[in-house]
Structures are given as structure tokens and as C-alpha cells.
Amino acid sequence: MTKVTIIGAGSAFTQNLAVDILNIPGLDEGSIGLVDIDEYRLEIAHQLVEKIIKLTGKRWTVESSINRREILPGSDFVINQIEVAGLYTVKAEYEIPLKYGVNQCIGDTLGPGGLFKTLRTLPEWIKIVEDINELCPNSTILNYTNPMSAVTLATTRVSKIPVVGLCHSIQNTSRQLSEYLEVPYEQLEWKAAGINHMSWFTKLTHDQKDMYPVLKDKIANDPNLLLKDPVRFDFMKYLGAFVSESSGHFSEYIPYYRKRQDLIDQHCSAGYNGATGFYANNWPTWRKENDAEILRKISGEEEISLESSNEYAADIIEAMVTKTPKIIYGNVANEGVIQNLPHDGIVEVACLVDGNGIQPTKFGKLPEHLAALCRSNMAFFELAVQAVLEKDKEKAFYALAIDPLTSAVCSLEEIRSMFNELFEAEREYIGDLK
Secondary structure (H helix, E strand, C coil), X not given: CEEEXXXXXCCCHHHHHHHXXXXXXXXCEEEEEEECCCHHHHHHHHHHHHHHHHHHCCEEEEEEECCHXXXXXXXXXXXXXXXXXXXXXXXXXXXXXXXXXXXCCCCCCCHHHHHHHHHHHHHHHHHHHHHHHHHCCCCEEEECCCCHHHHHHHHHHHCXXXXXXXXXXXXXXXXXXXXXXXXXXXXXXXXXXXXXXXXXXXXXXXXXXXXXXXXXXXXXXXXXXXXXXHHHHHHHHHHCCEECCCHHHHCCCCCCCCCCHHHHHHHCCCHHHCCCCHHHHHHHHHHHHHHHHHHHHHHCCCCCCCCCCCCCHHHHHHHHHHCCCEEEEEEEECCCCECCCCCCCEEEEEEEEECCEEEECCCECCCHHHHHHHHHHHHHHHHHHHHHHCCCHHHHHHHHHHCHHHHHHCCHHHHHHHHHHHHHHHHHHCCCCC
């Protein structure tokens, strides 16, 4: 009987994951384990999953505990979606860098926000991985927690258990591109690879016709289309490729768009398109709204949709358990899959999944200018992970010093001052760095 354990079950992802798993054809019985350190959010997640099971009529069971060691034994798959001290730190991670001119939209992957999220997330996650190593060593880890590359990279350094980082940006962006091009999705041919939040669509064709000139012509003649995705379209205009992550996220990973207010005004508009402080100003409210939505669904006031999402977790579970081959895009150890990115880093590529597990497909080389942008981000992740594993505070500072956005705005003296201020503000949450 298949057992899937979700760590951080209070997350908004839990409903979609449970529905997706219960919709797997032929997988009519199994067990879902839920773990969260917040007892209230764990309880409402348990009630929600219980109701979903009842609605599907499947012979699945659900168990939950604030003690992961009670739930992990026997797990075939462990899904990570933890958030460590986010409510207490999101304001500082936005406001302190802003004093130094570092303007963030999301701040959960790169930049000062991404660095300190790494420093507070990895120590707790590594403890969880140690328990997974002990209690369910034959499991597969599916990671949803950001910073995706850093969390997945750290996992490969402390465990031999198979791990894949899962995002929805490639499947979402490929559909967006079909809409922008007004081409049926099933007829659009594309190829994408890179790193999480920075995978490049290196092929974009329809009926053997290159669609990049068409896309460039569209944005040149339709200002409203350009406004829908301003950073990604502008980048494509000059450097030739469309990227997998939203304009707002992507604007933080490169040095071009957020270093001056006039550039922010020109390229970074509302919401996920790059609004200043979008995540910091909204995430605590979104979390409350998510909890309220769960309560409405439990009470029957709001309907629970049983339509499958486009997340990859259930595809992986189905492929491995039923031995039905699937293709997913996953974040995996490179080991030569993308030849001009670091061999020991994490890359995002197409993967075959079947009864033999998750098998990355060889991509070859990215265009060198795109690979160079990926490498700058990968160096940041490498230093941040080393900082945590080696308990080396100075390496954490080095990560911030080479961050593309921070280094475009600040001097080294300013970066040191910002780092020290953030470190003091979050000292109790970031483990034992010396």
C-alpha cells in the first residue's frame, strides 16, 4: 500500500496534492500522512484531506501528527513544503534591504530575502532529512519549498535518497506562450532547460516555424501584450529567449531591472509583474485567507474541486507505483545533463519517470549567455548551502556579495552592513553560523 507523507501540511499546496494523488487511476487505496508544527493548521488540513477522501470514494486513510517521527516510517514518498519562521521574518527581509536600495518583489529565492530564507530553512530541513534517512530510507523526496535550488542542492549533500525539486513555472509558462502566440497548446513545440525560475525556452516552434520572430513582432505592435509580461518580454527582445518564471520573480535574479527607480517604474508593474514588496505586503494576508478558505470547504460552505492540478507530484507517484511512464520537468543533480552548467549543481530539465524512478534526460549545452546567467545564480546557491553545512557565516556574506541584484545596487561596504543588520534581525531563526 502506497504511503505519501506531506511535511508542512498547513501549506496551501496540500489540497491540490491530495486531490491529484486521489485521482491517480488504479491507485484506489493508500495512506496520506500529514505533519506540521502548527497544531491548528495541521488539524484543519487533516479534516480537509479526510473530506477529499470521502468525496472521491477511494479507500485511502489519513493520519497526522506534529511529531514527524510518528508519521515518516513506511513512507514511499515524502513531500516537503515547509515554511520556517516566514511570518516573523518576511517584513525584515524586505524592509532592511530596501534601506540600502535593494528593491525586491518576492524575495524568496535570490537576493537578501532568498539568502536569509535559505539560512532559516536549511537547518530545519536537514534535521528532517536525517529522520527520513533513518525512518524511510527507501522513499523518494519531492521538494516544493523555495529556494528550490538551494533546498534540493542541500538534500543531495546530506542524503543519498532520490530527490527532485518540483515547480509549476515551466508547465504554466508553456501554456502562457501558446496564449500569447494564439496557437493551440497541443500544437506548440518547445524545449526548456536551465535552473529553477530561470529555465529558458530554447525552442519555440509551430508547424516547424520558429515562433520567436512572431512573438517579437507581436510585442512590437501590441503595447498591451508587452504590459502583460514586461520583464520577460523585454529580456526576450534583447537576449533572445523567454524565461520560465514570472516577470516579478525573474526581475530579481538578474542585474538589469530593479537597480534604479526609473527602471522599476518602466518594467516592474503590479502584482507578480514586479510590484515592490508584493510578497512581503501580501503573504501574511494570503495565509489567513487560505486558512479561512479551508474552513469554508470543511463546513461545506464552499465546494471542493476534484479537478486535478498541473503539479507534478502525483505524476511521479503514478509513474513509479503503476510503472506508467511520464515526462515531468524536475530540479535534479546536474552530473553533466546540461554540459555548460556546474556538474555538482541543481538543474531543471525534462525527466522520464517510471518504475525505475526519476531519470533526467540529457539536454546538452545552453546558449552561453543564458548559461552564464544561470551560473551566477548557481554560485549564489552553492555559497549559501556551504554556509549552512559548514556553519560559516562569512560564506553567507559572500553569497550576498555576488547576488546579481544586490551587487548591481550596493558597494561591498553597504552589502556587509546590510548583511549584519539582517543577521541580527533574524539571529534566532538562522541556526548556528559562526
